[in-house]
Amino acid sequence: MPILAAxxxxxxxxxxxxxxxxxxxxxxxxxxxxAGVIGIxxxxxxxxxxxxxxxxxxxxxxxxxxxxxxxxxxxGDVKFFGTLGFLLGAKALLPIWIIGxxxxxxxxxxxxxxxxxxxxxxxxxxxxxxxxxxxPFGQRIAVARQGRTGLPYAAWLGVGTLIVVFNPELMxx
Numbered sequence: 001m002p003i004l005a006a007x008x009x010x011x012x013x014x015x016x017x018x019x020x021x022x023x024x025x026x027x028x029x030x031x032x033x034x035a036g037v038i039g040i041x042x043x044x045x046x047x048x049x050x051x052x053x054x055x056x057x058x059x060x061x062x063x064x065x066x067x068x069x070x071x072x073x074x075x076g077d078v079k080f081f082g083t084l085g086f087l088l089g090a091k092a093l094l095p096i097w098i099i100g101x102x103x104x105x106x107x108x109x110x111x112x113x114x115x116x117x118x119x120x121x122x123x124x125x126x127x128x129x130x131x132x133x134x135x136p137f138g139q140r141i142a143v144a145r146q147g148r149t150g151l152p153y154a155a156w157l158g159v160g161t162l163i164v165v166f167n168p169e170l171m172x173x
Contacts, residue, residue: 009158022076060085099160
């Protein structure tokens with residue numbers, strides 16, 4: 001169900017960047033649609049049993065759950081990763097996690113530099129940031145985020161998913 005995973009990832013990327021939220025409605029609707037497809041295909045005998053999807057779901061939850069418990073990421077990130085495991089199988093999770101984590105790491109470094117280093121090195125950087133946050137679009141983002149901060153990790157997992165879906169050879173690491 002790569003197309004379904006790609007569609008979900010696109011929605012999550014937009015939502016996580018804009019509002020720092022991973023809506024449960026997106027995850028539940030996609031999981032139910034995926035379960036329906038898996039069930040129909042299995043009953044018709046044109047596909048395998050649902051166990052690989054359930055294994056992917058379980059691995060996705062179990063792997064990222066400790067990060068949620070320690071407060072390193074939100075519950076939406078964990079649920080999204082589990083849903084990706086359900087849709088794509090466990091074999092897709094490692095490359096998605098590696099790509100998403102590398103991109104999130106780059107984002108983290110850029111954020112730190114933006115807050116602490118670029119203000120001193122790049123002329124006008126601080127003024128540009130203030131202008132962007134005061135703009136109407138910046139104000140809408142602030143309202144949508146409702147004080148939520150942090151990196152949009154689910155968005156980077158979504159980018160990793162799109163890369164893996166459109167380069168399926170990456171699933172065979």
